[in-house]
Amino acid sequence: MFAAASTSPLVSLFSSSSSEPLALFSVNTDPNLPSDSFAHLLDDATSQPAPPESVSLISPHPLDSERGKGRELTQTVLHLQSPTLRTTYIRCPPEREDVADLGLGLPQLHLQVRNLGREWSFEVGVVDVMGRRGTIRCSTFQKRPCLKHGASRYPLLHLPLSFPKASSTPLTTWTTVSIHLPSLMAHFSSPAFEETEEGYSDGRLALPRGRYSHSSYIKVYATCRLRRIWFSQGAGSAAAEKPWELQLYSED
Structure with missing residues (x-):
């Protein structure tokens, strides 16, 4: 999908202020929770335009009237919410058989995100130089790194993620x-970290042990x-010099 773009120093997949911010993404919500599971574009500072009346919008944490000034964005952002985290997400490329994978060889992934005080997670599929696939998932609810390796899905490296403390x-x-x-490939x-899924000790999918492709x-x-x-392209060798755990934590 973006193999030719890997020679560029930066490739943007999503910008909430663009004319069609979700053009490259599929959106999945929980059909059993129509009032609580949704994705909606709104102004970060005013939460307008409001979603349909049937939807219950989660409000961000209130800010101190003085210290909070200027800390919100006066621009359109994507509000993504659900009590069932795994059923509500956006994905690029869309989950369709006729769409190839990203094919992006750039090493550094960045997300600009606002903490709404709820559990949150994101994941990226990675492929090594031998074509072996895995998933790296970062979650605010994860307490320690773990590796899930079974026969029914690609190996999953699940890592803890932390936002800056309110204090x-x-x-x-x-x-x-x-x-x-x-x-992170190593x-x-x-x-x-490995946690073998019960019943899948044999016939498991190969781990992506090679260099990142x-x-x-x-x-x-x-x-x-x-x-x-x-x-x-990021900081290149400078990023690799940092302890790998520190690369998972968001910047203040």
């Missing part, structure tokens, strides 16, 4: 989360507000 008083309620994908081979998809789950998703 740190960041300059904005928004955060840029960045991960350097090549530096952890698919870590026996300390490209990303196959990006999926962002509820609940959050989202402004931008992009891939870049």
Whole structure:
């Protein structure tokens, strides 16, 4: 899908202020929770236009009247919410058989996101140079790194993610989360993280043990507000010099 674009230093997949922000994405919501599971474009500061009356919009944490000034965005963002995290998400490329994977070889993934005080997660599909696939998922509810490896799905490296604490008083309620994908590939081979799924000790899918080749998809789950998703060349060797755990934590 974007193989030719991997020579560019930056590829933007989602910008909430563009004319068609979800043009490259599919949107999935929970049909059993029509009033609580939805994706809606609105102004971050005013939460307008409001979603349909049948929908119950989660309000962001109230800000101090003085310290909160200027910490919200006066522009359109994507509000993504649901009490059932896994059933509500956006995905690029869309989940259709006629759509190829991303094919993006850029090493650094970035998301501009607002914490709504609910559980949140995102994941990216990765492929090594031998064509073996895996999934890297980062979640605010995950307490420690783990590797799930079975026969029914690609290996999943599940990592903890943390937003800045409210007491740190960041300059904005928004955060840029960045991960350097090549530096995480080695952890698919870590026996300390592995949790073998019961009944799948044999015939499991091969682990992506080789060097990072490209990303196959990006999926962002509820609940959050989202402004931008992009891939870049990033800091290159500078990113690799940091402890790998620190690359999972969002910037203040």
